[in-house]
Amino acid sequence: MKKLLSNTSVKTVGLANLGCKANQYDGTYMGALMERHGFRLVDFKELADLYLINTCTVTDKADGDSRNLIRRAHRRNPEAPIVVTGCYAQTQSQEVAELPGVALVLGNTFKDSLVDLLQKALRQKEGTAPLMEVEDIFKQKELEAFGLSSYTQNARAYVKIQDGCNQFCSFCIIPFARGRNRSIDIKRVLEELRELASAGFEEAILTGIHLGTYGQDLSPKKNLADLLKAIEEAKPIHRVRISSVDPEEITEEIVELLAASQIFCPHLHIPVQSGDDKILKLMRRRYETAEFLELCINLVERIPRLCLGTDVMVGFPYEDEASFERTYALLKQAPLHYFHVFPYSPKRGTPAAKMLAHVSAADKKNRAAQLRQLSESKRLDYLDSFVGKKVEIVLERSVQGSPSQWLGTSENYLPVFLKDFRGQSRQKVLCEITHRQGERLVAYS
Ligand code: SF4
Numbered sequence: 301m302k303k304l305l306s307n308t309s310v311k312t313v314g315l316a317n318l319g320c321k322a323n324q325y326d327g328t329y330m331g332a333l334m335e336r337h338g339f340r341l342v343d344f345k346e347l348a349d350l351y352l353i354n355t356c357t358v359t360d361k362a363d364g365d366s367r368n369l370i371r372r373a374h375r376r377n378p379e380a381p382i383v384v385t386g387c388y389a390q391t392q393s394q395e396v397a398e399l400p401g402v403a404l405v406l407g408n409t410f411k412d413s414l415v416d417l418l419q420k421a422l423r424q425k426e427g428t429a430p431l432m433e434v435e436d437i438f439k440q441k442e443l444e445a446f447g448l449s450s451y452t453q454n455a456r457a458y459v460k461i462q463d464g465c466n467q468f469c470s471f472c473i474i475p476f477a478r479g480r481n482r483s484i485d486i487k488r489v490l491e492e493l494r495e496l497a498s499a500g501f502e503e504a505i506l507t508g509i510h511l512g513t514y515g516q517d518l519s520p521k522k523n524l525a526d527l528l529k530a531i532e533e534a535k536p537i538h539r540v541r542i543s544s545v546d547p548e549e550i551t552e553e554i555v556e557l558l559a560a561s562q563i564f565c566p567h568l569h570i571p572v573q574s575g576d577d578k579i580l581k582l583m584r585r586r587y588e589t590a591e592f593l594e595l596c597i598n599l600v601e602r603i604p605r606l607c608l609g610t611d612v613m614v615g616f617p618y619e620d621e622a623s624f625e626r627t628y629a630l631l632k633q634a635p636l637h638y639f640h641v642f643p644y645s646p647k648r649g650t651p652a653a654k655m656l657a658h659v660s661a662a663d664k665k666n667r668a669a670q671l672r673q674l675s676e677s678k679r680l681d682y683l684d685s686f687v688g689k690k691v692e693i694v695l696e697r698s699v700q701g702s703p704s705q706w707l708g709t710s711e712n713y714l715p716v717f718l719k720d721f722r723g724q725s726r727q728k729v730l731c732e733i734t735h736r737q738g739e740r741l742v743a744y745s
Pocket residue numbers: 465466467468469472473474475509510
């Protein structure tokens with residue numbers, strides 16, 4: 301303990317980040333904050349003077365994973381105080397405080413005050429209860445832009461432009477962990493993108509919890525189209541990728557803008573969750589399957605080279621064989637290029653967890669397997685359609701032991717293996733696809 305308070309010795313911190321891109325963004329920022337205050341980040345698996353665990357609570361399994369990380373940290377170094385933050389800490393703070401080695405439970409709205417509150421926790425008398433800094437998340441009205449350019453190790457940088465959600469889908473705990481919809485104003489987003497460009501990034505990924513409601517909390521009110529238009533006009537960085545946006549939030553204005561864009565990647569991820577209107581109602585989703593299908597067809601027709609992905613859940617309560625067949629049929633018919641498939645798992649504290657008519661584990665497994673197979677065949681068809689074509693990739697990492705072989709991602713989300721090229725991470729490279737090798741495309745520049 302004493303060593304951690306002294307300013308002389310370099311202290312090490314083992315950081316673990318769980319969950320979505322928005323939570324990863326927060327975690328990267330907190331890691332940098334610790335480095336700015338004299339800590340050295342070490343791999344979470346190593347012995348450290350302190351552990352910082354940025355948890356997730358999207359499923360009960362995620363809670364379990366968070367608890368396991370806390371126990372592992374304590375076993376690794378029983379002397380090391382543990383700081384637990386993130387969505388599990390925000391929603392189950394008392395449960396977290398009772399776990400071994402926890403010195404500070406930090407709610408999602410206190411991440412920016414990590415270092416001060418850590419000092420406060422470390423000054424507490426040995427053996428006293430952990431310091432709890434968790435407030436009612438729904439009180440939070442503002443969203444701080446952390447600013448990331450000098451921290452992230454990624455080749456493509458996430459920018460969190462929005463947090464929270466006002467929708468309360470019946471299966472989702474996120475609004476209780478992240479609070480109400482809050483946005484970073486357009487001017488600040490442009491500044492952050494410029495900072496990333498001047499730090500050498502060619503690609504930024506706009507991320508948040510419910511991106512489609514961006515700006516609705518700002519005064520004067522804005523929306524996602526306003527932000528995209530401002531980015532298109534200012535062109536603060538070479539290319540920008542948009543992460544998940546719900547179907548009903550892709551407006552005609554956004555389609556028009558993306559169809560003519562010189563900066564936005566032709567890649568959209570639009571969660572559909574189910575292909576059965578009855579199930580969508582039970583999920584409290586705000587669109588119908590016919591609208592989703594029409595949107596997909598419209599997007600692929602109008603945005604050149606578009607890669608279109610979705611999220612789908614199988615095994616939601618009341619999903620019988622006929623419902624599943626409707627989901628399968630919709631995903632087969634829709635011009636989609638990949639899906640992320642999630643077997644439904646009840647999350648305590650959500651309305652859906654109280655629903656009856658649960659689907660058996662075997663049916664969930666079988667249905668998920670069928671959809672993953674369908675996704676795989678669509679994905680490979682999409683990859684094959686780019687053999688012989690040119691794409692622009694951002695280099696992410698060199699293949700082990702070979703500085704002239706690189707892995708990168710194209711503007712339309714293709715995983716590319718670039719051969720015989722001497723380059724560096726984050727560099728953009730125009731290359732020609734010669735063939736596919738498994739799940740990757742092979743290219744030469
Ligand atoms: S839109 Fe629905 S699924 Fe997405 S974060 Fe909000 S409540 Fe959760």
